[in-house]
Amino acid sequence: MAHPDVSRIGGAMNGLPLLDDRMRRLLLESTQETLYMVMWSALIAIAVGLPIGILLATTQRGGILAFPPVAWTLDFLVNIGRSLPFIILMVAIIPFTRAVAGSSIGTRAAIVPLAVAAIPFFARLAEGAILEVDRGLIEMVQAAGGTTWQVIAKALLPEAVPALVRGATLTVISLIGYSAMAGVIGGGGLGDLAYRYGYQRFRGDVMIATIVVLVVLVQGVQWIGNTIANRLQRR
Amino acid sequence: MIEVDRVSKVFGRGTSSVSALDDVSLRVDRGEIHGVIGQSGAGKSTLIRCVNRLETVSSGTIRVGGEDITRMHGPALRRARQQMGMIFQGFNLLSTRTVAANISLSLEIAGMPRAERRTRVEELLRLTGMTSRGDAYPAQLSGGQKQRVGIARALATSPAILLSDEATSALDPATTGTILDLLRSLNRELGLTILLITHEMEVIRRICHRVTVLEHGAVMESGAVSTLALRAESRVSRALFGTPQKDASDPQLHVVVPVDGEHAVAPLFAELSRRFSVEPRVVKGAVEAVGERPIGQFVLAFDPGVSEEPVRWLTRTYPGSVVL
Numbered sequence: 001m002a003h004p005d006v007s008r009i010g011g012a013m014n015g016l017p018l019l020d021d022r023m024r025r026l027l028l029e030s031t032q033e034t035l036y037m038v039m040w041s042a043l044i045a046i047a048v049g050l051p052i053g054i055l056l057a058t059t060q061r062g063g064i065l066a067f068p069p070v071a072w073t074l075d076f077l078v079n080i081g082r083s084l085p086f087i088i089l090m091v092a093i094i095p096f097t098r099a100v101a102g103s104s105i106g107t108r109a110a111i112v113p114l115a116v117a118a119i120p121f122f123a124r125l126a127e128g129a130i131l132e133v134d135r136g137l138i139e140m141v142q143a144a145g146g147t148t149w150q151v152i153a154k155a156l157l158p159e160a161v162p163a164l165v166r167g168a169t170l171t172v173i174s175l176i177g178y179s180a181m182a183g184v185i186g187g188g189g190l191g192d193l194a195y196r197y198g199y200q201r202f203r204g205d206v207m208i209a210t211i212v213v214l215v216v217l218v219q220g221v222q223w224i225g226n227t228i229a230n231r232l233q234r235r
Numbered sequence: 236m237i238e239v240d241r242v243s244k245v246f247g248r249g250t251s252s253v254s255a256l257d258d259v260s261l262r263v264d265r266g267e268i269h270g271v272i273g274q275s276g277a278g279k280s281t282l283i284r285c286v287n288r289l290e291t292v293s294s295g296t297i298r299v300g301g302e303d304i305t306r307m308h309g310p311a312l313r314r315a316r317q318q319m320g321m322i323f324q325g326f327n328l329l330s331t332r333t334v335a336a337n338i339s340l341s342l343e344i345a346g347m348p349r350a351e352r353r354t355r356v357e358e359l360l361r362l363t364g365m366t367s368r369g370d371a372y373p374a375q376l377s378g379g380q381k382q383r384v385g386i387a388r389a390l391a392t393s394p395a396i397l398l399s400d401e402a403t404s405a406l407d408p409a410t411t412g413t414i415l416d417l418l419r420s421l422n423r424e425l426g427l428t429i430l431l432i433t434h435e436m437e438v439i440r441r442i443c444h445r446v447t448v449l450e451h452g453a454v455m456e457s458g459a460v461s462t463l464a465l466r467a468e469s470r471v472s473r474a475l476f477g478t479p480q481k482d483a484s485d486p487q488l489h490v491v492v493p494v495d496g497e498h499a500v501a502p503l504f505a506e507l508s509r510r511f512s513v514e515p516r517v518v519k520g521a522v523e524a525v526g527e528r529p530i531g532q533f534v535l536a537f538d539p540g541v542s543e544e545p546v547r548w549l550t551r552t553y554p555g556s557v558v559l
Binding site: 145162 | 287289313314315316317319320321323325327329330331332340341343344345372373374388392398
């Protein structure tokens with residue numbers, strides 16, 4: 001497809017405040033699709049990434065579960081996941097997506113690559129959050145006769161929670177960005193809407209509306225994340 | 236209660252290895268406050284951490300209540316650790332838990348049911364004078380209050396032994412005093428055995444019954460604080476009263492005489508005058524309360540021509556004396 005003349009988008013902006021009903025419905029649907037993809041992939045990323053992050057932080061040399069081969073392996077895998085641009089990862093794992101979601105096309109299917117990309121992302125953030133916890137607290141639980149599990153459950157995790165919430169916030173925001181690319185595999189969502197209507201059909205109003213929704217979404221997520229993290233911080 | 240027997244600890248291997256403890260032995264009796272003093276890098280922190288096995292010894296044994304902790308593993312080690320409370324220089328409180336919940340932590344680890352935990356936490360808040368602060372978060376507390384919470388948590392499971400790792404080093408002098416008073420009263424009222432490490436002689440002087448001086452990982456001297464304070468050449472005495480010095484050019488004879496404040500001092504001068512007709516001048520004099528016992532030190536100056544007898548009598552009568 002030839003690139004359209006970008007300057008023509010400006011001409012269509014005249015109708016901006018007056019998105020017709022169909023467009024409004026499309027915008028609403030796309031927002032819901034984005035939220036659906038982002039929320040599910042974020043939940044999966046946190047559920048899978050957190051244990052990986054814990055293992056990354058605790059199996060390193062000097063950690064409470066010190067077992068470097070596990071740390072090296074996870075580190076290597078996480079680096080692979082982090083080194084692929086999302087658009088490439090998404091296409092590269094299509095067979096896997098098909099195996100997991102039954103299809104490689106659609107909003108539901110898009111959750112798979114989104115989660116796959118976000119797992120190593122959140123795992124790294126979780127690792128950092130846990131490594132930030134004062135080592136003295138680990139020794140305190142050990143000195144009180146606590147098990148390794150109690151060290152994790154009563155000191156490392158609770159003390160890392162504010163940083164983990166910040167990491168989760170960052171993950172959700174990154175996923176909102178990634179999800180825009182999910183349109184490529186028919187994932188729908190705001191990115192898809194902006195591309196198909198705003199760009200390909202020169203609907204500047206749709207483009208602007210999409211941007212507004214995305215900005216509001218990101219601001220809202222960041223605000224909620226900050227509020228929760230600050231409330232949990234207690235310092 | 237605690238018997239450290241010929242313990243050595245080496246960090247690292249081969250040429251890059253560092254010896255932190257070198258053949259260290261010491262005993263802490265039941266109900267005693269035993270202080271280990273040394274400069275940073277002397278190995279005192281390693282030593283106390285070996286006692287509850289946060290650190291593993293390279294050789295030697297440590298018996299706690301008769302059981303060799305260096306050979307323990309798994310559940311047995313964790314049970315043994317529950318019999319020893321530990322307090323830290325950095326307090327090590329969980330910032331996301333309230334004071335009450337921080338204290339409750341060691342009870343949770345010990346598996347005490349929730350209802351009992353609540354009553355026990357109340358008792359501990361009372362014991363440490365923190366009754367009104369149970370719902371506060373550590374960030375809202377002063378350093379002294381944080382250490383009280385640390386002490387309450389360490390004592391929650393009613394251990395017989397408290398290990399104190401530089402517990403007052405992060406506190407100002409006045410707060411240090413109140414925390415030391417608390418430790419002493421816990422020692423007296425609960426019969427708590429305390430092994431503490433510090434780099435401050437002040438801590439040793441105020442609350443310790445016995446002291447072990449560690450230098451470069453080795454024991455330099457060990458004994459009752461008052462006994463060592465009464466020996467002018469001991470490290471404890473020098474830390475308390477300063478190192479006795481005299482200009483080489485000074486022809487006078489100086490004798491450093493430690494005196495036990497429980498005995499009268501006046502006879503010293505009376506005897507010197509009566510027996511030997513010498514009247515030395517006091518160059519320096521100081522008295523320190525060691526525990527609650529006043530122990531002093533005089534530096535007496537004799538004229539250059541003084542005969543040997545009065546000096547010999549002095550060093551015999553006051554065995555800790557040193558002639559300069």
